[in-house]
Amino acid sequence: MPTNTADQGLTLPIDADTADNPVAFTNYTGGVENRLARRYTNEADRTARAGGVTENAVTALAAEDRVEVGDAANWVSLAKRAYYLYAVRTTDAAAINNSTALVSDGVMTATLRAASTFHFEGELVYSSSTTADIQIAALFPAGFSVARFNAFGADPGTTTSWKSASTTASATGLSFGGNGTGTVNSLRFSGFLTTVAAGTFAIQYAQNTLDATNTVVRASSYIKLALIQ
DSSP: OOEEOTTTOOEEOOOSSGGGHHHHHHHHHHHHHTTSEEEESSHHHHHHHHOSOOTTOEEEETTTTEEEEEOSSSEEEOGGGTOSEEEEOOSOOOOEESOOSOEEEEEEEEEEOSSOEEEEEEEEEEEEOTTTOEEEEEEOOTTOSEEEEEEEEEOTTOSSOEEEEEESSTTOOEEEOOOEEEEEEEEEEEEEEEOSSOEEEEEEEEOSSOOSSEEEEOTTOEEEEEEOO
8 A cells, every 4th residue: 555754644655555656746746746836827726727726725826926825715825935016116107287187106006816815005205396296096996896096195285284084095195395396206005905996906096286387296206005805
């Protein structure tokens, strides 16, 4: 009869009857495969081939650059070695002039998966006139179940006092102050959300008051977004 390893209990092809070895090798493969860091082309490839979530199994997704560990029901991401999304703006965004319509940042955005909970935090570095100020928002995937977006920065209309603000609504701007056209300022933001369906998440911004000057989100603005479950 084949023997088992003392540690993990893997079946070894050791038997006086060599005819049993093919069966033993099959048993060994079945025992060891779900203990490997299994590699897939992308998330869809894993869904097709993995046969569901295996608790404590480790899988790697090439297209998404993510490593994930299975819990009782979900794949928990170690994306980019730590985050589902870790994005830093290396160039200034296009200027917003005389517009209060929120626009989504092209860097601080991601497609989030369904039925998952995320936490995020980051910093918006910007310049805006004291008339235009700035507003910031989070766009959540349609049909989200719970969410909150928080921000802390300069109070509109002043450069000497601070405010914090919060909302549970998607694409709803929170207003903060500008220090003058071309003068760099920053604000911090954080939040969480639970998705129902897969969809787009993005940090948004606009002028808070119409002004024919340039409001610019600057390089070094960033976001860290982690998959909790």
